[in-house]
Amino acid sequence: MSKPTTTSGWSRRTVLSMAAGTAAAGVVGVRGARAAWPTDPITVIVPYAPGSTDQLVRILGQQMEKILGKPVVVETKPGAGGSVGATYVAKNAKPDGHTLLFAVTSVLTVAPHQNKLPYGFADLRGVAQVTTGPNMMGAYPGAPFKDLTSLVAYAKANPDKVSYGSAGTGGATHLAGAAFARAAGIKLNHIPFQGVTPAVTATVGGTVDLALGFAQAIWPQVQGKRLTAIAQFGATRAKVIPDVPTFRDAGIDLVMPPRVGFLAPARTPDDVVAKIADAARQASAAPEFVDFAKRALAEVEFSGPEAFQRDLVAEDKFYLDLLRDLGMAK
Structure with a gap:
């Protein structure tokens, strides 16, 4: 039997095999391009x-659907102060960018320090902040008292006499009040309620001093003159309530803006996170979203992954x- 002809020392069979391999690689490359994220609808867990x-996220x-070309489906999974939904994303969702968490960041920075939960800080990563309270x-x-300066002076002269209502022990409003007291060097009497609305109602009625x-x-x-605005927790005055001073305006070093945004499973690839963040950035600047956020008294303040x-x-x-400090860490 004669040997296969060769070209520059390469057999015809080898050349054909290499050509087939190159063609196959081309198919894979095309398929890879078609499979670029997102390949499926994006589910956002609230x-x-x-x-x-x-x-807000709906x-x-x-707007994100228009940018990404895939449906964005919002699902609510309430329970345990947000930790039920956070657990679902941190422990059950594939780290491929198709399942995200949209929440106040306390579900990641507070809850795992208070209770033994299935997830911790390392299980989720920041994708994009959208609003700050x-x-x-x-x-x-x-x-x-009528303002922050007179409140602090009165509280120092009357320890534990000033009361504040919260949405419940260990929650965000309880910790905000405790952080204010620590920063101002005063003592406050904490009164927990079953939610913010009952706490506000009690303050309007004079049962407690602060909400x-x-x-x-x-x-x-405040607009109805049923409460007096004392302070806001941001680093600067929010555009939606520009006349309300910050704590720093009164010389109290306290900044606690409640950040709201997208979180993803920790192993979600960087390039996918960047694409989600860019879509969120564009969507958060859309007039439809800006107008809705303003009506909802939410301050639009975008920041990217880093x-x-x-x-x-x-x-x-x-x-x-x-x-x-409060003896509430697990």
Whole structure:
């Protein structure tokens, strides 16, 4: 039998095999390009009962669909202060960018320090911050103080006499009040309620002196002259409540903006996270979303993966220190 002809020392069979391999690689390359993220609908888990947070991300998701070319489906999984939904994303979702968490960052920076949970800080990563509250403090109009300076002076002269209502022990509003007291060097009497609304109602009625919460819970009462605006928790004055001073305006070094945004399983690839963040950035600047956020008294303040993750690390450290001071760390 004659040998296969050769070209420059390569057999014809080898050349044909290499050509076939190159063709196959080309098919894989084309398929890889077609499979670029996203390949499926994006599911966004909101770990709270239906209300303001899921409405916010539904409007945002409508804009993201236009950018990504895939449906954005919002599901609510409430329970245990947000940890049920957070657990689902951290432990059950594939780290491929198709299942995300949209929540207040306390589900990651507070809850795991308080209770033994299936997930911890290392199980989720920051993708994109979209809004920052704002949170604010309002006072009963009949209280013996009308602003932050007179509140601190009165509280120092009357330890434990000033009371504040929260949405429950260990929750965000409880910790905000405790952080304020620590930063101002005063003592406050904490009164827990079953939610922000009952706490605000009690403050309007004079049962307690102070109420804390998102601006959407406090600001309408201020506008109706049923509460007095005392301070907001951001580093700067939010555009939606520009006349309310920050704690720093009164010389109190306290910044606790409630960050709201997208989180993903920790092993989600960087390039996918970058694509999600870019879509969120564009969507958060859309007039439809900006108008909705303004009506909801939510401050649009976008930050990408690196900046958001840095803020999460700092926030996690802050809350762990505060919880240890309060004897509430697990």
